[in-house]
Amino acid sequence: xAGVAQSPRYKIIEKRQSVAFWCNPISGHAxxxxxxxxxxxxxxxxxxFQNNGVVDDSQLPKxxxxxERLKGVDSTLKIQPAKLEDSAVYLCASSxxxxxxxxxxxxxxxLTVL
Amino acid sequence: xxxxxxxxxxxxxxxxxxSILNCxxxxxxxxxxxxxxxxxAEGPTFLISISSIKDKNEDGRFTVFLxxxxxxxxxxxxxxQPGDSAVYFCAASEGGGFKTIFGAGTRLFVKA
Numbered sequence: 001x002a003g004v005a006q007s008p009r010y011k012i013i014e015k016r017q018s019v020a021f022w023c024n025p026i027s028g029h030a031x032x033x034x035x036x037x038x039x040x041x042x043x044x045x046x047x048x049f050q051n052n053g054v055v056d057d058s059q060l061p062k063x064x065x066x067x068e069r070l071k072g073v074d075s076t077l078k079i080q081p082a083k084l085e086d087s088a089v090y091l092c093a094s095s096x097x098x099x100x101x102x103x104x105x106x107x108x109x110x111l112t113v114l
Numbered sequence: 115x116x117x118x119x120x121x122x123x124x125x126x127x128x129x130x131x132x133s134i135l136n137c138x139x140x141x142x143x144x145x146x147x148x149x150x151x152x153x154x155a156e157g158p159t160f161l162i163s164i165s166s167i168k169d170k171n172e173d174g175r176f177t178v179f180l181x182x183x184x185x186x187x188x189x190x191x192x193x194x195q196p197g198d199s200a201v202y203f204c205a206a207s208e209g210g211g212f213k214t215i216f217g218a219g220t221r222l223f224v225k226a
Contacts, residue, residue, distance in 0.1 A: 004157070031211065042118075042203050042216030043158070056213060091157055101146050101211040105157030 002026065004106035006092050012112045018080040021109045025073070025094030032069055033103060034077050035091040043091055049075065050097065082113045117141045118206050120217035128225055133191040135220050137204030140185060144206040144215075149178060149189045152201045152219070161202075162189070194224045 005024040013019050025032050030051055035043035046065065048056040051072040060067070064083070069075040079086055089110050093103040119138045127133045135149075145166040150158035164171040164178045164187070171178050177190045191198055204217040 033214070035216075040218070042120075042205075042218045044216070045214055048212070048214075058213075093157070095211070097211070101148065101207055101214070102160045102163065103148075103214070105150075105159070107155070107157050 004092055004094055004104055006090075006106035006109055008109055009107065010110050010112075012114065013082055014114050015084055016081040018078065019082055019111060020076050020078045021090050021092075021111075023075045023077070023092030023106060025075070025092070026104055028096070029094035029104070030072070030097040031095045032075050033093040033095075034067055034075070035093065037089045037091055037108070039088070046077070079111075082111075084113050087111055087113045116218075117144075118204055118215045118217040120202075120204055120220050122220050123218075124221040124223065126223040126225065127194050129196055130193045133189075133194045133198065133222055133224065135189040135191075135202050135204075135222065137187050137189075137217055138185060139187075139206050139215075141206070141208070141215075142185070143208040145209070146207045146211070147178070147180060147187050148205045148207075149176075150203045150205060150216075151198075152203060158203055191222075194222075196224050196226050198222060199224045 032049045034046045037043045046060045047067045049069040067077045089108040091108045093105045095103045148163040149161040152158045162176045180187045201219045203219045207214040
């Protein structure tokens with residue numbers, strides 16, 4: 001079974017630029033998550049999709065962050081415009097739906113904003 | 115407002131001994147708790163979980179204990195091995211998978 005794929009692995013941009021991250025979850029997983037992990041902290045949930053619908057985006061900074069999950073499979077997370085404090089690792093995870101909430105994580109994208 | 119706290123940033127144990135990692139939470143709505151392990155430059159990997167209707171769950175060398183009255187859970191690793199050296203995250207969710215909150219992590223060093 002292939003794991004969660006993310007690209008790019010690394011990205012360096014200047015503040016006020018735009019950036020997009022891509023995630024391909026494990027086949028058949030209905031739920032997809034985007035997390036932001038700042039150095040020294042645990043992952044922070046940004047948005048959770050169930051199929052192609054949003055079930056929780058309460059911690060997504062909607063003035064600059066957006067995410068979509070087309071056809072309930074792949075997902076993209078965009079930041080426009082980026083700020084210095086957006087420097088972090090962005091993790092994508094997926095899970096089957098149900099009480100078994102085990103999430104499978106991708107390797108992450110390390111974003112540096114200069 | 116840290117709803118899930120791991121108060122020990124690091125822990126060092128000798129190979130073969132027990133490692134005990136602790137986690138406290140404040141939200142009584144959490145009903146599912148998980149532990150993840152993370153190596154550098156990789157995403158977290160699921161280790162073990164426990165539902166709020168149980169107080170213990172075992173999987174090989176790993177056991178998770180849940181004390182609901184104290185809002186505390188712990189992960190025991192017995193015996194500890196050098197390959198267990200990693201960052202361990204405690205996580206909690208409510209309603210069968212919503213609003214997952216992670217702790218800040220504890221870095222475990224297992225010395226050979």
